[in-house]
Amino acid sequence: MQDRELYRRILGIEAPWYVDSVELKQEAGEIHVRLGHDDMIHWPCPECGAACKLYDHQPERQWRHLDTCQYQTILHAEPPRSDCGDHGVRVVKMPWAEPSGRFTALFEALAIEWLKAASQKAVAGLLRLSWDEIHGILERAVKRGLARRKAERVSQIGVDEKAFRKGHSYLTVVNDLVRSRVLYVAEDRKQSSLDGFWETLTAEQINGIEAVAIDMWDPYIASLRSHVPEADGKIVSDKFHVAQHLGNAVDKVRRKENKTLKASGDDRLAGTRYDWLKNPTSMEPKDRKEFAELRNSELKTARAWALKETAMTLYSYIYERPARKHFRWWHSWAVRSRLQPMIEVARMLKRRFENIITYLRHRITNATSESINAKIQWVKYTARGFRNKQNFVHAIYFHCGGLDLAPQSTK
Numbered sequence: 001m002q003d004r005e006l007y008r009r010i011l012g013i014e015a016p017w018y019v020d021s022v023e024l025k026q027e028a029g030e031i032h033v034r035l036g037h038d039d040m041i042h043w044p045c046p047e048c049g050a051a052c053k054l055y056d057h058q059p060e061r062q063w064r065h066l067d068t069c070q071y072q073t074i075l076h077a078e079p080p081r082s083d084c085g086d087h088g089v090r091v092v093k094m095p096w097a098e099p100s101g102r103f104t105a106l107f108e109a110l111a112i113e114w115l116k117a118a119s120q121k122a123v124a125g126l127l128r129l130s131w132d133e134i135h136g137i138l139e140r141a142v143k144r145g146l147a148r149r150k151a152e153r154v155s156q157i158g159v160d161e162k163a164f165r166k167g168h169s170y171l172t173v174v175n176d177l178v179r180s181r182v183l184y185v186a187e188d189r190k191q192s193s194l195d196g197f198w199e200t201l202t203a204e205q206i207n208g209i210e211a212v213a214i215d216m217w218d219p220y221i222a223s224l225r226s227h228v229p230e231a232d233g234k235i236v237s238d239k240f241h242v243a244q245h246l247g248n249a250v251d252k253v254r255r256k257e258n259k260t261l262k263a264s265g266d267d268r269l270a271g272t273r274y275d276w277l278k279n280p281t282s283m284e285p286k287d288r289k290e291f292a293e294l295r296n297s298e299l300k301t302a303r304a305w306a307l308k309e310t311a312m313t314l315y316s317y318i319y320e321r322p323a324r325k326h327f328r329w330w331h332s333w334a335v336r337s338r339l340q341p342m343i344e345v346a347r348m349l350k351r352r353f354e355n356i357i358t359y360l361r362h363r364i365t366n367a368t369s370e371s372i373n374a375k376i377q378w379v380k381y382t383a384r385g386f387r388n389k390q391n392f393v394h395a396i397y398f399h400c401g402g403l404d405l406a407p408q409s410t411k
């Protein structure tokens with residue numbers, strides 16, 4: 001078999017295209033494959049597919065293809081332009097690449113598969129691509145995937161903020177809690193950050209939203225209220241954030257009390273911060289016994305802890321009425337506790353109670369988002385070295401968006 005025929009078969013080149021020449025540049029470690037085409041009278045218009053007259057050819061272009069063993073393999077061809085009665089002069093579709101791509105579709109598909117499993121840096125190194133090239137492949141893949149997304153029903157979503165550089169800048173991430181995928185990523189955590197999400201949905205999709213798990217963050221609530229009908233019955237302040245607020249209040253009580261106790265030589269509370277956050281059933285038996293003594297003591301921290309645990313029993317109710325009664329009772333206990341941090345958190349929870357009690361109706365939390373978050377952490381780790389936020393946003397869509405990323409021509 002001649003090298004031309006071999007390459008025609010390897011590349012899957014079909015009529016009217018053929019391999020004109022194959023040139024090995026040993027020094028450079030490259031193989032150059034030149035493609036030509038039969039003299040066709042008609043070329044399909046890229047817009048409507050109508051058979052059109054050949055207008056002319058563009059200057060020669062190159063596409064990087066999958067390597068042949070250790071040799072970088074580069075295709076060369078002059079793209080024909082068709083002259084369509086309806087669409088005018090257009091470059092015809094090349095079967096091996098997407099319009100204006102500098103890589104063949106198979107090469108991009110390979111890079112995409114590798115990117116799913118390894119860091120951008122590793123893939124760039126292995127495929128001998130620059131940062132810009134590897135990121136271009138990733139960005140195009142995301143664009144394709146987003147364009148292919150269907151207007152599916154998204155009944156339960158979660159809105160989460162994500163720190164980009166610790167404490168300095170944020171991303172807003174919207175998750176599909178049912179399919180466990182990222183739907184939307186925007187810069188910042190303002191109302192406008194979430195506002196952009198609604199534009200990506202159809203009116204039918206917005207109406208189909210049944211429940212939204214969120215942090216207790218007013219800009220998000222404002223965006224929901226102005227876009228989602230009957231939002232208040234659908235907003236569920238995330239259970240874990242409620243627990244976190246209560247836990248922080250307990251810790252404030254503990255820190256203050258610890259100082260007072262230490263002054264009189266009592267260090268019972270020193271180093272116990274995490275014990276008060278843990279579930280006692282997950283402790284070692286020995287620690288559990290020690291902790292039981294602490295929490296049954298007369299300490300203020302023990303009282304604060306009891307308040308926190310009692311507040312969280314709200315989540316084990318099935319019916320709303322007794323749950324509301326429980327909360328009223330708990331609230332009046334908390335505000336009379338004389339523990340300032342607990343009083344403050346009780347007031348805050350009361351103010352937001354209508355968005356907390358909705359949990360009993362919808363039973364959703366951002367826990368699904370937490371598993372997406374773990375994946376986002378991985379993305380952040382494998383994308384290190386990519387300085388800008390836009391790279392990070394694309395990588396989140398790429399890895400967590402559940403998108404169909406493959407280039408068209410390889411399908």
Ligand SMILES: [Zn+2]
Pocket residue numbers: 045046047048049050084085086087088
């Ligand atoms: Zn046309």
